Amino acid sequence: xxxxxxxxxxxxxxxxxxxxxxxxxxxxxxxxxxxxxxxxxxxxxxxxxxxxxxxxxxxxxxxxxxxxxxxxxxxxxxxxxxxxxxxxxxxxxxxxxxxxxxxxxxxxxxxxxxxxxxxxxxxxxxxxxxxxxxxxxxxxxxxxxxxxxxxxxxxxxxxxxxxxxxxxxxxxxxxxxxxxxxxxxxxxxxxxxxxxxxxxxxxxxxx
Amino acid sequence: xxxxxxxxxxxxxxxxxxxxxxxxxxxxxxxxxxxxxxxxxxxxxxxxxxxxxxxxxxxxxxxxxxxxxxxxxxxxxxxxxxxxxxxxxxxxxxxxxxxxxxxxxxxxxxxxxxxxxxxxxxxxxxxxxxxxxxxxxxxxxxxxxxxxxxxxxxxxxxxxxxxxxxxxxxxxxxxxxxxxxxxxxx
Numbered sequence: 001x002x003x004x005x006x007x008x009x010x011x012x013x014x015x016x017x018x019x020x021x022x023x024x025x026x027x028x029x030x031x032x033x034x035x036x037x038x039x040x041x042x043x044x045x046x047x048x049x050x051x052x053x054x055x056x057x058x059x060x061x062x063x064x065x066x067x068x069x070x071x072x073x074x075x076x077x078x079x080x081x082x083x084x085x086x087x088x089x090x091x092x093x094x095x096x097x098x099x100x101x102x103x104x105x106x107x108x109x110x111x112x113x114x115x116x117x118x119x120x121x122x123x124x125x126x127x128x129x130x131x132x133x134x135x136x137x138x139x140x141x142x143x144x145x146x147x148x149x150x151x152x153x154x155x156x157x158x159x160x161x162x163x164x165x166x167x168x169x170x171x172x173x174x175x176x177x178x179x180x181x182x183x184x185x186x187x188x189x190x191x192x193x194x195x196x197x198x199x200x201x202x203x204x205x206x207x
Numbered sequence: 208x209x210x211x212x213x214x215x216x217x218x219x220x221x222x223x224x225x226x227x228x229x230x231x232x233x234x235x236x237x238x239x240x241x242x243x244x245x246x247x248x249x250x251x252x253x254x255x256x257x258x259x260x261x262x263x264x265x266x267x268x269x270x271x272x273x274x275x276x277x278x279x280x281x282x283x284x285x286x287x288x289x290x291x292x293x294x295x296x297x298x299x300x301x302x303x304x305x306x307x308x309x310x311x312x313x314x315x316x317x318x319x320x321x322x323x324x325x326x327x328x329x330x331x332x333x334x335x336x337x338x339x340x341x342x343x344x345x346x347x348x349x350x351x352x353x354x355x356x357x358x359x360x361x362x363x364x365x366x367x368x369x370x371x372x373x374x375x376x377x378x379x380x381x382x383x384x385x386x387x388x389x390x391x392x393x
Contacts, residue, residue: 008383015333016352023256024249029265033244036272038237 092148092155098192099159106162106191134183135198141178156184158192166195173197228288232279244272247289250353251296257349258300258342267303271296290359293350297363336385344378347371 025033098108136147136156145158166172173196176182181198227246231239251271255264274295285291337345343364350360360371 008379011333012348012352012379012382015330015337016349018330019257019334020249020253023253023261023264025252025265025268029252029268030244030248033248033268033272034241036244036269036276038241 092152094154096154096156097159098156098162100161100165108191136182136184138176138178138180138182147182147184156192158195162192166192171195226284226288228275228279228282228291229284231275232282232284235279240272240275243275243288243292247292250289251292254293254349254353255296255300257337258297258346259304263300263303267296267300270299270303274299287355287359290355290363293353293355294363294365297346332386336382339385340378340381344374344381347374348378348382351375 136149139148140146143160147156171194183198185194227239227242255267
């Protein structure tokens, strides 16, 4: 290589070295190029699919839950309508038992069927105790009578002892049969003192 | 049996290599891609600036890195991953020129008539002379200055060995001539 060529090659190297210094990516451009790779990391198909899968799963659960709820609700309604007069104590929130004990004293008690009553339910109970039901349907006649309040909230069990006592006092209207709407008279202590037909005005539960 | 055991061994004892492109192609881990941008980003940009302008060079740079992500599955480990990257960038640049319907001389053997070649270094003048060279001559010179051997220049430019040698010879010859002519005019 001649001296002239050596000089030229040297100039060429020098020029490209200088040129490279003048043409470099600035900080903003470097950041942009780096972001390309960062963005690629956030665009993995799995990360896109996961929320889609979770949404689909949630939708499926909602539909399943709705279907099950509807089915159970219908089943309960069907059972209630089919066994109009059957006594299924588990269907009632409260059971009141009224009777006269061997000493001739009037006894009444309320049994909660659901042990896990919350405070609200307890409050409802207190409210209920202050508002005696006046009407109910005679849903079963055994040794004892079972009278259900409207909407099947309360089942009143009148023990045979009280029935005998009321009959003795002629406080039970004659001709009462299962399925009749009954009117109950209470004294100031909430004790049942008479039973009779509800009358033409109250044939069915209202409200 | 032996090759299978060997490949199993290499699979279990896979150590990080110098080829970050291969590591990225294999794992898809974007940390390797960031490393590649750091290593080759400037060199690639400079090559593209030499063959176009700053705006287009940056656009093609971005396109190239996106193509690296798209085509990573096609990459085969090699001794000079930088050459693969430059080839990708060159194809993107030529595609862009074709879209813009700008003529790119891919075969050039222009020889400028010889004049005086005595010269002193002047960056702007040297740069102006460089920009007067044809696309392929300037490219050959630029890639050689980037450190690529004739074989790699041949690979990047998808040409043959003799063509690359001719381009380099003409590029230098023409550069000397242009610089000499400018000197004469001055």
